[in-house]
Amino acid sequence: MYLIFPFNFLAFTKGIELPEDEFDFIARRAICAVFRYQDLCDYTYTEAYASSLGIVLEKLILKLLMQPEFNTPEPVISFLTKFSKKIQFTDDINSYVRIFHADPRLPPVVYNYRDLEKDNPVKNF
Secondary structure, three states: OOOOOHHHHHHHOOOOOOOHHHHHHHHHHHHHHHHHOOOOOOOOOOHHHHHHHHHHHHHHHHHHHOOHHHOOOHHHHHHHHHHHHHOOOOOOOEEEEOOOOOOOOOOOEEEEHHHOOOOOOOOOO
């Protein structure tokens, strides 16, 4: 599965329970995906992209940073919590996952964030 952009992580935020070690790995990869693009402040965001970034911040990154072993300062947690909520403009987000071991000619699996509770493409991965 390609986990390159923040929106690639949406499928891990709803409709799936991850064991602690897998959650830790996914959340750390989400942090890498966010910081990989150092032009975050210069990027013109669409409503869906900004919303997906907010969801990933709230459901993965913040959840990881709030663990006691990270000792994240309260002002950082407070800022990220408010910021992640304010940029979640919509939950009507179409995204996709691409399974890396599948035939590369196959199209990616497209899903809507609203439907992840009942039909999450990562569950069968």
